[in-house]
Amino acid sequence: MLIQNSPGIESSASSGKGLATNKVGVLAGAVLSIASIAPAYTTTASLGLIVAAVGLKMPALLIAGFVPMFLAAYAYREFNAETPDCGASFTWSARSLGPYVGWMAGWGSVIAVVIVLANIAAVGAEFLYLFVGKLVGSEAIAALGDNKPINIVTTLAFLAAAGWAAGRGITSSERLQYVLVGFQLTVLLVFAGMALWKARSGDAPSGLSFDIDWFDPFTGLTLGAFAMGLIGSVFLYWGWDTALTLGEECKDPQRTPGRAGVLSILTVLGTYLLLAVSLMWYAGVGETGIGLGNPQTSDNVFGALARPVLGGNGEILLYLAVLVSTIASLQATFLPAARAMLAMGTYRALPSRFASVHPRYQVPRFTTAVAALVAGAFYALTALLSEHVLQDTIAALGIMICWYYGLTAFACVWYFRKRWFASGRDFLFKLLFPLLGGAMLLIIFAISVRESLDPATGSGAEIFGIGLVFYLGFGILLLGAALMLVQRWRDPAYFRSRTLPRAVSGDPMPAVQAPTV
Numbered sequence: 001m002l003i004q005n006s007p008g009i010e011s012s013a014s015s016g017k018g019l020a021t022n023k024v025g026v027l028a029g030a031v032l033s034i035a036s037i038a039p040a041y042t043t044t045a046s047l048g049l050i051v052a053a054v055g056l057k058m059p060a061l062l063i064a065g066f067v068p069m070f071l072a073a074y075a076y077r078e079f080n081a082e083t084p085d086c087g088a089s090f091t092w093s094a095r096s097l098g099p100y101v102g103w104m105a106g107w108g109s110v111i112a113v114v115i116v117l118a119n120i121a122a123v124g125a126e127f128l129y130l131f132v133g134k135l136v137g138s139e140a141i142a143a144l145g146d147n148k149p150i151n152i153v154t155t156l157a158f159l160a161a162a163g164w165a166a167g168r169g170i171t172s173s174e175r176l177q178y179v180l181v182g183f184q185l186t187v188l189l190v191f192a193g194m195a196l197w198k199a200r201s202g203d204a205p206s207g208l209s210f211d212i213d214w215f216d217p218f219t220g221l222t223l224g225a226f227a228m229g230l231i232g233s234v235f236l237y238w239g240w241d242t243a244l245t246l247g248e249e250c251k252d253p254q255r256t257p258g259r260a261g262v263l264s265i266l267t268v269l270g271t272y273l274l275l276a277v278s279l280m281w282y283a284g285v286g287e288t289g290i291g292l293g294n295p296q297t298s299d300n301v302f303g304a305l306a307r308p309v310l311g312g313n314g315e316i317l318l319y320l321a322v323l324v325s326t327i328a329s330l331q332a333t334f335l336p337a338a339r340a341m342l343a344m345g346t347y348r349a350l351p352s353r354f355a356s357v358h359p360r361y362q363v364p365r366f367t368t369a370v371a372a373l374v375a376g377a378f379y380a381l382t383a384l385l386s387e388h389v390l391q392d393t394i395a396a397l398g399i400m401i402c403w404y405y406g407l408t409a410f411a412c413v414w415y416f417r418k419r420w421f422a423s424g425r426d427f428l429f430k431l432l433f434p435l436l437g438g439a440m441l442l443i444i445f446a447i448s449v450r451e452s453l454d455p456a457t458g459s460g461a462e463i464f465g466i467g468l469v470f471y472l473g474f475g476i477l478l479l480g481a482a483l484m485l486v487q488r489w490r491d492p493a494y495f496r497s498r499t500l501p502r503a504v505s506g507d508p509m510p511a512v513q514a515p516t517v
Contacts, residue, residue, distance in 0.1 A: 032242050096415035337371040342354060406441035
């Protein structure tokens with residue numbers, strides 16, 4: 001059967017996927033995006049990686065990493081204003097640059113989310129035992145997170161519980177996130193404020209004095225160090241696009257998602273800069289003690305700094321904040337992965353089973369379960385291969401993020417090519433900003449892939465002399481290309497642009513074969 005779509009009716013057609021509509025507003029979308037970013041989790045897990053690459057230049061790299069992500073945000077906003085779709089990067093890249101580019105963008109977005117789900121759950125498991133152990137005064141319980149079998153089992157339990165919660169409907173997710181996000185941001189601000197107060201009063205072990213040079217990314221860094229620092233920085237901002245994948249469920253699909261995404265990324269920029277400056281000023285970047293460059297604490301800097309900065313009771317509060325952050329992020333992070341796979345199933349880029357939506361809760365329960373199962377299997381495997389799995393996977397995630405964000409930015413430029421010079425606004429937001437953001441991200445991607453070949457990148461783990469980060473980043477992208485060819489052999493309709501044809505903004509949408517519903 002053939003159906004005729006046009007840009008003007010795309011949002012209503014997309015709602016035919018079976019998702020609930022008119023549910024999410026600007027504030028709720030921003031909260032869900034911040035929950036997906038998980039400021040408490042991302043900072044404790046990745047500040048050490050950034051410091052290991054760039055030292056005292058960490059604030060400069062946080063700003064440098066923000067720039068391409070912010071520019072790319074306009075690509076998402078412009079796409080969503082014209083053609084909201086829960087497939088986001090997958091749908092828009094396929095519509096603009098063709099089915100193969102779209103499939104690889106979709107694979108990058110899905111597998112990156114699946115991997116980070118494993119990371120978040122692992123951090124949650126570690127902080128669960130830290131929190132309970134400190135609460136009851138048992139060092140034995142606090143150390144259980146370092147026991148690999150217990151850590152793996154607890155991580156799997158976190159994934160199962162969060163997947164179940166995410167399958168209960170978008171409204172229940174939204175209500176819970178207000179509480180969880182508000183609590184973690186409050187504790188983080190108190191934590192940063194205490195560290196800053198101690199640093200300014202001279203009661204800090206680093207002995208550092210504030211230096212404006214910390215914010216200058218153009219001196220004292222090699223290209224490789226700059227690129228790897230950017231990878232960690234890009235990871236910190238990742239997740240703001242969760243609001244974009246909820247476009248079909250928003251109260252105003254053309255405006256709400258873009259506004260929510262921009263609000264979330266600006267909020268976390270301010271939070272990160274305050275945390276980075278205060279913690280670095282207080283603890284320094286040394287490789288011993290509580291220094292942020294200490295390799296023994298690089299994947300959990302808050303665990304090392306909580307007691308010195310906040311004292312005993314404050315330490316427990318910070319552990320709870322990180323635990324809450326992982327719970328909030330787990331539930332929110334299931335949303336973009338499940339909805340991207342739903343779109344890929346709907347347009348027959350994946351088997352039709354992926355297009356199913358629960359009739360009562362109006363959420364893609366099957367794809368949510370797939371994300372949980374794959375994340376659990378991935379973590380169990382990588383935990384056995386690497387002693388510092390979080391450090392390796394964060395570096396690999398940065399590679400994937402740069403890949404699919406960069407593709408989406410270029411897709412925006414090409415899709416809107418007939419409107420580049422229609423107005424000053426169109427020139428900035430449909431051409432210049434996404435073009436610059438996409439170019440920056442793909443340059444970072446290329447340099448990072450090269451650097452990841454070296455086992456010294458990340459934890460030092462290697463397979464046949466090649467760094468584990470390469471396999472987890474670029475290697476998994478190559479696996480996606482192989483799976484794409486398998487799906488093309490099984491069902492070529494999508495790859496022949498029958499279910500999701502290429503289009504240009506301003507032209508009528510071509511007739512397409514009815515997608516799976």
